Amino acid sequence: MALYSFWNTFADNASHNNDDRGIVLNHLVYPQITTFLLRAEAVFLAISYIAFHSGYKLGVGAIDTIVGENSKRITDAFNILGVMVVGALAANTIVLKIVAKIPLGGKSQPLQTVLDGIFPGLLPLAMVILGWWLVSSKQMTATKVIIIMVVIVTIGYLIGLF
Numbered sequence: 662m663a664l665y666s667f668w669n670t671f672a673d674n675a676s677h678n679n680d681d682r683g684i685v686l687n688h689l690v691y692p693q694i695t696t697f698l699l700r701a702e703a704v705f706l707a708i709s710y711i712a713f714h715s716g717y718k719l720g721v722g723a724i725d726t727i728v729g730e731n732s733k734r735i736t737d738a739f740n741i742l743g744v745m746v747v748g749a750l751a752a753n754t755i756v757l758k759i760v761a762k763i764p765l766g767g768k769s770q771p772l773q774t775v776l777d778g779i780f781p782g783l784l785p786l787a788m789v790i791l792g793w794w795l796v797s798s799k800q801m802t803a804t805k806v807i808i809i810m811v812v813i814v815t816i817g818y819l820i821g822l823f
Contacts (some may be wrong), residue, residue, distance in 0.1 A: 748789075755785035757814070761822055 725732050759776065762769040776783050788810060795801045795809065817823040 751789045752782050752785055755788055757784040757788060757823065759784065759822060 724735070728735055759772045761772045763772050763775065764770075765775075780786075792806050792810065795806045796803065801809075814823060
């Protein structure tokens with residue numbers, strides 16, 4: 662009923678302005694659309710919840726039927742594959758380079774080339790491990806971890822490290 666009175670307010674305003682189109686839209690069309698969307702949202706959420714859980718149960722059952730006792734090994738293999746994909750994604754998307762130079766012999770050389778010579782992608786790996794450690798050991802939320810990383814990178818940029 663609240664939605665109906667909400668749209669009636671707009672219909673009253675349209676009638677005061679002699680807006681026939683506004684009266685029709687705000688009195689007949691918009692309340693129907695809003696009511697449908699609110700009802701449909703609940704139905705769609707229920708269907709997607711039931712379908713997700715049914716699909717998961719059927720998928721696990723199919724793997725157990727097809728594979729049998731080797732399902733634990735296959736599940737472990739897929740877990741390892743997932744970890745490798747996430748690691749490759751982190752290595753390719755995190756770009757963190759040090760612009761500082763260090764004196765080597767009589768010349769100065771960028772610290773980034775020295776680090777890449779020892780271990781390519783060391784800084785992105787360090788940031789991922791830091792994030793993982795903060796979440797797992799320190800029980801921090803992802804938002805706090807992101808804020809900490811932004812602060813680290815900002816301070817590093819301000820002092821000329823990154």
